[in-house]
Amino acid sequence: MNFLEWAMSPLGQRVPIHIAWFLIWxxxxxxxxxxxVHAIYVRYFVKxxxxxxxPSTSETLDLPARIPRHSLAARLFHWIMAGAMFALLxxxxxxxxxxxxxxxxxxxxxxTVLTLSILFHIVHxxxxxxxWSIWPDRSDFEDGRRRLQRFLGKSAPLPxxxxxxxxxxxxxxxxxxxxxxxVIVTGICMMFRVRTIFFPRNPYLFxxxxxxxxxxxxxxxxxxxxxxxxxxxxxxxxPEKLPITASMIVGSMSREFYLKEHDPTRWIVxxxxxxRGTADGD
Amino acid sequence: xxxxxxxxxxxxxxxxTSVADAQTLLQQHGxxxxxxxxxxxxxxxxxxxxxxxxxxxxxGGIEEMKGIRETSDGVxxxxxxxxxxxxxxxxxxxxxxxxxxxxxxVASPQIRNQGTIGGNVSQDTRCWYYRAGWPCYRxxxxxxxxxxxxxxxxxxxxxxxxxxxxxxxxxxxPALIALDAKxxxxxxxxxxxxxxxxxxxGPDLDITRMNILRPGYLLTSIRIPSTWATSEFYFExxxxxxxxxxxxxxVASAIKSSxxxxxxxxxxxxxxxxxxxxxxxxxxxxxxxxRNAATGEAAxxxxxxxxxxxxFNAYKIPLMRNLVKRAISGVQEAA
Numbered sequence: 001m002n003f004l005e006w007a008m009s010p011l012g013q014r015v016p017i018h019i020a021w022f023l024i025w026x027x028x029x030x031x032x033x034x035x036x037v038h039a040i041y042v043r044y045f046v047k048x049x050x051x052x053x054x055p056s057t058s059e060t061l062d063l064p065a066r067i068p069r070h071s072l073a074a075r076l077f078h079w080i081m082a083g084a085m086f087a088l089l090x091x092x093x094x095x096x097x098x099x100x101x102x103x104x105x106x107x108x109x110x111x112t113v114l115t116l117s118i119l120f121h122i123v124h125x126x127x128x129x130x131x132w133s134i135w136p137d138r139s140d141f142e143d144g145r146r147r148l149q150r151f152l153g154k155s156a157p158l159p160x161x162x163x164x165x166x167x168x169x170x171x172x173x174x175x176x177x178x179x180x181x182x183v184i185v186t187g188i189c190m191m192f193r194v195r196t197i198f199f200p201r202n203p204y205l206f207x208x209x210x211x212x213x214x215x216x217x218x219x220x221x222x223x224x225x226x227x228x229x230x231x232x233x234x235x236x237x238x239p240e241k242l243p244i245t246a247s248m249i250v251g252s253m254s255r256e257f258y259l260k261e262h263d264p265t266r267w268i269v270x271x272x273x274x275x276r277g278t279a280d281g282d
Numbered sequence: 283x284x285x286x287x288x289x290x291x292x293x294x295x296x297x298x299t300s301v302a303d304a305q306t307l308l309q310q311h312g313x314x315x316x317x318x319x320x321x322x323x324x325x326x327x328x329x330x331x332x333x334x335x336x337x338x339x340x341x342g343g344i345e346e347m348k349g350i351r352e353t354s355d356g357v358x359x360x361x362x363x364x365x366x367x368x369x370x371x372x373x374x375x376x377x378x379x380x381x382x383x384x385x386x387x388v389a390s391p392q393i394r395n396q397g398t399i400g401g402n403v404s405q406d407t408r409c410w411y412y413r414a415g416w417p418c419y420r421x422x423x424x425x426x427x428x429x430x431x432x433x434x435x436x437x438x439x440x441x442x443x444x445x446x447x448x449x450x451x452x453x454x455x456p457a458l459i460a461l462d463a464k465x466x467x468x469x470x471x472x473x474x475x476x477x478x479x480x481x482x483x484g485p486d487l488d489i490t491r492m493n494i495l496r497p498g499y500l501l502t503s504i505r506i507p508s509t510w511a512t513s514e515f516y517f518e519x520x521x522x523x524x525x526x527x528x529x530x531x532x533v534a535s536a537i538k539s540s541x542x543x544x545x546x547x548x549x550x551x552x553x554x555x556x557x558x559x560x561x562x563x564x565x566x567x568x569x570x571x572x573r574n575a576a577t578g579e580a581a582x583x584x585x586x587x588x589x590x591x592x593x594f595n596a597y598k599i600p601l602m603r604n605l606v607k608r609a610i611s612g613v614q615e616a617a
Contacts, residue, residue, distance in 0.1 A: 100483075
């Protein structure tokens with residue numbers, strides 16, 4: 001079984017040209033298996049999540065009914081990125097499974113939208129949001145270890161409640177970021193091979209081997225994003241996660257959900273008086 | 283140019299004698315099978331060892347796919363009818379002269395004796411990078427060797443290029459589009475009559491195929507309706523060697539006029555894109571206009587809108603402009 005397609009270049013060099021397309025189905029099946037297994041686990045085996053009690057603070061008592069979670073800019077970015085991602089996945093892989101249409105133009109346009117939205121996100125998250133809130137810290141790993149031990153039936157102290165994002169969410173963000181950067185960087189290079197409005201074609205930018213590796217990386221990250229997208233959509237529509245999903249639409253979550261899952265000392269909702277009665281902040 | 287490397291690779295040869303048997307074989311072997319009509323295109327692929335099919339299905343013994351017969355609404359030409367038969371058929375000569383002209387200009391007499399009309403419309407592109415077996419887009423790779431700053435692309439596309447810039451080399455295809463022919467294709471789901479212009483596909487839809495034929499599909503015949511019979515026809519082919527050659531470009535038009543006014547028209551060009559192009563915009567623009575040099579001039583300019591020249595094929599733009607002009611106004615008016 002070959003995971004890559006190889007060809008002989010005019011110079012007699014054996015070079016990879018792209019991934020084997022059956023990997024599309026592998027990615028889809030992997031995503032579906034994950035969600036089936038997880039759904040069965042949650043339905044029949046999962047126990048109520050237990051957390052160490054978080055300290056009650058004066059701010060906790062003063063919380064508004066709606067806790068601001070995502071700013072309007074962050075939400076717009078998320079949905080624009082989601083639209084671009086779906087457009088990219090459909091335009092990339094539908095033709096490979098027999099649905100024929102003029103996909104290349106739509107694909108690079110969607111890729112351009114994704115790239116611009118990611119650039120915006122990097123600037124926005126770096127200078128206007130709490131940059132480190134999405135990166136795992138020592139507490140996340142310590143709590144993760146405790147949860148794993150308790151899951152395996154071993155004794156361990158209760159984990160703390162989550163900061164703004166649970167460890168799984170942070171790890172998912174890291175994997176998506178990595179895959180996204182790979183498809184963006186390789187995709188921009190690949191745009192030199194087709195006619196776009198941005199730069200003149202230059203198929204000699206890299207050697208045949210480098211081009212081949214670029215197509216392979218683009219393909220691997222692409223099929224990886226199929227699985228990641230399936231998993232993301234699955235969690236977005238799970239009943240217990242709906243408050244989080246809703247917060248990506250309305251910008252806020254209920255005080256009850258916040259206190260149930262999140263530690264107010266790790267996710268400090270600042271400027272409460274400004275947010276009271278609104279849902280637009282971060 | 284492709285290099286003859288060796289004798290042909292080994293394959294299993296099937297010679298069905300009925301369409302039903304051929305269809306069964308093609309569906310049974312799917313993408314492992316190569317369809318052999320006249321063999322003029324296929325033999326190159328085999329002798330060059332670029333294609334190594336496990337199975338070759340030779341259609342030469344299927345009598346029901348040969349010959350031309352008149353129907354209640356035109357003529358039906360079997361896909362295995364040779365080009366010489368098409369060119370010499372009295373009904374085609376009398377009513378669909380444009381097809382006679384196109385068939386007469388295909389290659390050489392020897393090739394027209396062997397080549398079939400089905401093979402002529404279904405043949406692969408002549409792009410030498412592709413035919414040399416290099417891993418270009420059309421061969422499933424990720425590059426077009428012709429569309430590079432030093433690529434030899436004198437014969438390549440000026441319109442509708444999408445990564446691949448190969449062109450369709452058929453001479454009869456634009457004539458059949460001008461005649462509003464229907465291509466009868468047997469698919470696993472049954473028989474379909476497809477408009478001639480829709481039989482061909484460009485790289486935007488599928489970069490590895492030039493027509494709608496998938497593994498298991500079979501072009502059985504071509505139906506030409508009487509709609510455009512005895513219209514005013516024009517066919518012109520431009521090639522490097524007038525003795526025999528593939529087209530640098532060709533044009534075909536069928537015009538119904540009243541007095542000097544163009545009532546209706548169908549016009550198509552080939553060898554400018556990966557599929558023969560029906561020029562609907564031109565048709566719409568000249569309908570109702572006088573058939574003269576001015577109309578032809580305007581049509582020619584309209585036809586080349588959006589054309590993108592490559593390093594070595596800029597000549598194709600004025601060539602196409604003038605061929606379209608002549609196809610509408612006639613040679614004398616155009617001059």
